[in-house]
Amino acid sequence: MAFTLEHSATHRSATYTLSLTAHDDGQVTLDLRGRSADGAVEADGALRVPQAAAAEVARLLTRALTAAGALGGAARRRGAAPNSHAPWTSELDSALRAQWLALGESTPAGAAIRELAAARQRSPGSIRARLSRIGCDPDVPGRSLSAETAELIGKPLTAEKAA
Missing domain, CATH: 3.10.450 (Nuclear Transport Factor 2; Chain: A,)
Known part of the structure; x- marks a missing residue:
């Protein structure tokens, strides 16, 4: 049948x-x-x-x-940034660090992170996480992480990050 x-x-x-x-x-x-x-x-x-x-x-x-x-990119999670999971290069890290440190401390961190994320086609969460990895304080634009803060969050500063 x-x-x-x-x-x-x-x-x-x-x-x-x-x-x-x-x-x-x-x-x-x-x-x-x-x-x-x-x-x-x-x-x-x-x-x-x-x-x-x-x-x-x-x-x-x-x-x-x-x-x-x-x-074709169809397996990407809905709403995922196009560069999510793309590797970070030292050039990308350097550019992100320079842009973050060039901002004034009066700049709202959330807005700055969203802008940096959009420019890089990454999520705001990935930018925030990367900032601490490269020695920047993700809560205060324009500020580097202090050695104490970096140690506290488990991201000890290397000589390169502290520069």
Whole structure:
């Protein structure tokens, strides 16, 4: 007895529909269709596999689609900054330190951190954490961490950071 299951999901402005049909001959057909809000085709394809291999094929498809999504940035958490998890270089650290220390102490720290984060396409939390790692006081723009404060928060100053 043949049967069909159908599931739809919307991502951004496109709706995707996946239909699975089990046939009497022991085969399974997966049919994927996707259309944007304006009707443009976003996805179109079919795959026919033996029913006995369906679970293994599903695992392979999951791995492949997850990897493809990561390559295109789709696996990034919703709302994550584009440069989240990008490595910090000594040049990036030096530029951040110089910009922070050039600010006046009367500058609101939160606003300064948000501005630095936006310019670097990083989250405010990552900028705040990085400031203490490079010897800057994240609570007071324009101020370096004192050796005592750095030790207290577990970020001992190196000669480079104290300079």
